[in-house]
Amino acid sequence: MNEQRFQEITSRLERLDAAFRETGISDEYKKKWGVDHNVGFWMIGRKTAEWISQLIRTQQPAHIVELGTSVGYSTLWMAKAAESYGGNILTIEKEPYKAKEAREYFEAVEAANVELIEAEIESALVGIARPIDLLFLDANKSQYHVYLKLAEPLLRSGSIIVADNMLDYPDKVAKFDAYVRASGKYEGIEILDMDHGVLVARRK
Ligand SMILES: C[S@@+](CC[C@H](N)C(=O)[O-])C[C@H]1O[C@@H](n2cnc3c(N)ncnc32)[C@H](O)[C@@H]1O
Numbered sequence: 001m002n003e004q005r006f007q008e009i010t011s012r013l014e015r016l017d018a019a020f021r022e023t024g025i026s027d028e029y030k031k032k033w034g035v036d037h038n039v040g041f042w043m044i045g046r047k048t049a050e051w052i053s054q055l056i057r058t059q060q061p062a063h064i065v066e067l068g069t070s071v072g073y074s075t076l077w078m079a080k081a082a083e084s085y086g087g088n089i090l091t092i093e094k095e096p097y098k099a100k101e102a103r104e105y106f107e108a109v110e111a112a113n114v115e116l117i118e119a120e121i122e123s124a125l126v127g128i129a130r131p132i133d134l135l136f137l138d139a140n141k142s143q144y145h146v147y148l149k150l151a152e153p154l155l156r157s158g159s160i161i162v163a164d165n166m167l168d169y170p171d172k173v174a175k176f177d178a179y180v181r182a183s184g185k186y187e188g189i190e191i192l193d194m195d196h197g198v199l200v201a202r203r204k
Pocket residue numbers: 041042043044067068069070071072073074075092093094095098119120121122138139140
């Protein structure tokens with residue numbers, strides 16, 4: 001991966017995300033994306049990016065699946081970490097304008113271990129045939145429990161699940177949180193008070 005391009009792109013996205021959260025997306029971006037409403041990147045925070053990189057480097061999941069790419073900020077961090085041991089990442093995004101921008105960044109940093117599926121998660125997950133060693137949930141918060149149940153047949157014993165926005169959208173993630181705790185299928189369940197709140201657990 002091209003380190004210099006990685007630094008440039010992730011720093012620029014951090015600046016834009018902060019500005020868009022404050023004042024809404026710029027007119028330039030509305031034009032670029034062809035939207036007339038506030039959309040935003042809604043990226044993971046920098047601390048979460050560093051934490052998940054470290055988790056990936058130490059646990060070395062071979063196949064990572066990300067639900068919700070946006071423009072690829074979290075994907076870039078995970079791809080960089082996974083590259084160090086030969087891991088790969090499949091990321092899913094339904095909005096064509098975000099997928100296009102993410103693809104441009106993956107190309108710019110020369111990430112050879114990223115595949116992006118432009119589709120609805122619910123349909124894309126059904127078509128995945130390979131096992132998932134780390135599942136990162138960061139799409140529609142109120143659907144996390146649906147995504148997890150769809151992905152479950154692909155999770156091996158010991159696979160890791162990580163979910164963002166556990167503390168800033170508690171109502172939306174409530175069904176997911178309850179399912180992870182009550183299903184009896186997960187252990188080591190923790191919610192980290194970092195950025196938007198991150199759940200981490202392991203499939204039994
Ligand atoms: C919070 S953002 C992802 C941020 C990204 N993971 C990051 O940290 O840089 C959520 C993304 O999920 C996408 N999304 C929401 N529901 C989806 C669905 N059902 N299928 C595919 N993508 C979806 C949205 O379009 C949005 O870009």
